[in-house]
Amino acid sequence: MKNVLYLSYDGMTDPLGQSQVLPYLIGLSKKGFQFTLISFEKPDRYSQEKSKIESLCIEHNIHWKPLMYTKNPPVISTIIDIRKMRKTAFTLHQQKRFQLVHCRSYISALIGLKLKRDKGVKLLFDMRGFWADERVEGKIWNIQNPLFKWIYSYFKKKERTYFEESDAIVSLTEIGKNEILSWNLKNVTSEKISVIPCCVDLDLFNPEKIDSELLYKKKQEYQLTNHYVVGYVGSIGTWYQLREMLLAFKHMTHLKPNALFLFVTKESPSIIQNEAKELGINPDAIRVVSVTHQKVPCYISLFDCSLFFIRPSFSKKASSPTKQGEIMAMGIPLICNAGVGDTDEMVMRYQSGLVLKDTKEKTLSSFSLDFPDFDRKLTMQGATEYFGLERGVESYFKIYDQFVG
Structure with missing residues (x-):
């Protein structure tokens, strides 16, 4: 069995999940990969779109494990979600013995890194952008606040670890890839980083x-x-x-x-x-x-x-x-x-x-x-x-x- 665990903090009932996660998994499942997908769903979207996503996953033999996204209180809610993801991922690994964990962005990569270190599962870090910097530059995290300053520096340290310890990295852009290579990190070569932009279903957009x-x-x-x-x-x-x-x-x-x-x-x-x-x-x-x-x-x-x-x-x-x-x-x-x-x-x-x-x-x-x-x-x-x-x-x-x- 070619067992892959896909971790996403984005929901499959979100437009992003439907355009930027599921089409890839469907394409790859046709090539013989067996997917288990953990995602975090917003309750209102989940109630509207659940049956559609469920039937799509069943049709393409994707085992979907939706978890509910916790919005409040800030920071604590994310820690709760990380724990939920970790517990679910490790329980599923006991049953399925994953060979690869595909992590969409930085929060998912926390669990992917632990699976690699503890269980020897190969790690694909699909970065989706410089996430910690996006949070600061997008004014979501104010680093004048000591808590957010600590969270930012925590994830910047983790970022280096993700790049160095992952088995493969995906960058959305050539410019992003060149930026990472300029940091001269351990175990990070041009061959390790693949550039795959946000793709489009040309059958639908025709x-x-x-x-x-x-x-x-x-x-x-x-x-x-x-x-x-x-x-x-x-x-x-x-x-x-x-x-x-x-x-x-x-x-x-x-x-x-x-x-x-x-x-x-x-x-x-x-x-x-x-x-x-x-x-x-x-x-x-x-x-x-x-x-x-x-x-x-x-x-x-x-x-x-x-x-x-x-x-x-x-x-x-x-x-x-x-x-x-x-x-x-x-x-x-x-x-x-x-x-x-x-x-x-x-x-x-x-x-x-x-x-x-x-x-x-x-x-x-x-x-x-x-x-x-x-x-x-x-x-x-x-x-x-x-x-x-x-x-x-x-x-x-x-x-x-x-x-x-």
Whole structure:
């Protein structure tokens, strides 16, 4: 048996779990790996999506062990969850004798490291970004507070240990990989680090599969006909610069007076509407819709161009926005800012749109909407070559194949 334990502090009923965990596991289970998946679920999402995820896991022979995420009190709740994960993982190991533990990010890696040290299980550290730095730069941890300062330094020490003691490392970006190599850590070579960006299911995100009748109905429903539709897809908060995106849209309304901004997000519409109102944007020019992951491709098809700005920082060197591959796969030109992982490099390499040097007001009020270099065919080719799910599954398979079996 090729037994693998997959640990995720993200939920499978979250959009992230459905786009960035399950598709890989399904692909790898078809290659003969037997998965046990431990994840932490938010109660409201779990009640809505539980049966869908359960049937998906049963169909693909994935043994899913959902645990309930504890939100409060801060810090203590996370310690409670870590203990739950550790106890469940070790109990399951007694039954299944895992050969590999695949840890998604830093909290899961605490348990993976213990399994490696105590039981000799091979460890894949799938870092997903410089997590401790993200918490500080995203203003989630205030290191003026002695407790958070201690937690930050604890995880920075652990980070080095994860890199040095793991059997394999996955970075989302080349820039992140180069950063890690520059630290000259013990047992960390270029060969040990694989770069696998946030991949996209090209079967789902396929413009050929969009029902033109349904698209027509959606245009009518949201009153998009005869409008230039600027689109945004995904969550807002911490890193995504809502104010700057709305300022860029305001500039676009001068270039295209018929422009509308369509947000496809699960965020509260009032957050977006209030910010738009403050900037003097007509509320009638904003649309906010919440849809399931399966329906996102149809809504991206409504866009004339897509926009996302991410606050650049040290931790963002290792970030790969999920939405980039999805937008490119649908052949939509995108506007983004420089300085976030490999994002701008991919936009330029595949002529996928426009990279703004920064998100200062001067820059946001002076760009053109002509997309002179945009090449739809090349953009979609880039989605296949760089962000394609099959490529991602193959890259993980190469790692798994070294340690399992």
